[in-house]
Amino acid sequence: MQRDMVAWASQLARDELAGPLPRRWAHSQGVATRAVSLAPVAGEASGLLRTAAVLHDIGYAPRLAATGFHPLDGARFLRDVHGSDERLVRLVANHSLALLEAEERGLRETLEAEFPLLEDRLLVDALVYCDMTTTPDGEPTTARKRVAEIVSRYGADSIVGRFIRRAAPEIFAAVERVRAAMGGAQPR
Template identity: 75%
Template sequence: MVEGWAVQVAEVELSSTLPRRWAHTQGVAKRAAEVSQVLGQDAGLLAAAATLHDVGYAPRLAATGFHPLDGARFLRDEHEADERLVRLVANHSFALLEAEERGLREELASEFPLLEEPLLVDALVYCDMTTTPDGDRTTAEERVAEILSRYGDDSVVGRFIRRAAPEIFGAVGRVEAALAAQPR
């Protein structure tokens, strides 16, 4: 089962070296379970991507210092992971905008093209951006504010998150609308 494999990989890479990142990852995976009903057969793919989205932060994997790219390369090269999964990890939460800030946009875009699956991409944004660093539920607005306060307005991440905020809020809103439209 892909999700079980994803948990094993993420736990090995994050739990001992980055326990707070591991707590965030576990919270993002919980959000994925909550939105699975709107994804049908892609629910397992979302669960795996949610579990692995930050694996590139692991110190041994941080080749470029840009976690979406480092994580995607690790999953592709060391695990021969599913291409859709690798592309989701590489591009999670509007990573192309941050890649641009880091001078890595062309590298990311050519190596890991965006998936043309809007609800799946939005669902991963929703899971990531409604989860605190400690794994608790939050709003996208609070999460963006927390990221800005942690990194600062003039940092690479601060510039990226300010640019990405409207896209993040849009993605979260679309997932919330899809969830609200589900029969109870």
């Protein structure tokens, strides 16, 4: 069943992202690949992590961008159109400290009300790790280089630039917690 869910998610993400946003699709594939390496950390939730990893940016798809805030748009699409598992939509909605960006956009209360953050910190951290150690082209990188790339791409004073600079200490801490859970090993 996990394999079916991951296959479904991969096809859905491909359908929504590959044509209009090929680079976003490459990133999503890279994030999903990172998730595979975290199976020892995720345990029974490894299929959920892999599914969330490939779907985390689906809200960027042009036809889904209702609010312009991709975590919220993607989670609503998965919940409302696909009736997806609550844990999945909550992971997508809250990936990579999205609450902080929601705050910058005046959407924090909406995001928190519709999609409360999961209490499984290691699973949340694992998705942060996967996203924040993958380049826009789907290649492995460090979290520090990824944050710097995001600031460079969006600009330090943009909503995304302000958010990512504010979130950086917690991103780095989440990455370190995942590394510690892996016994200090760098997941591939």
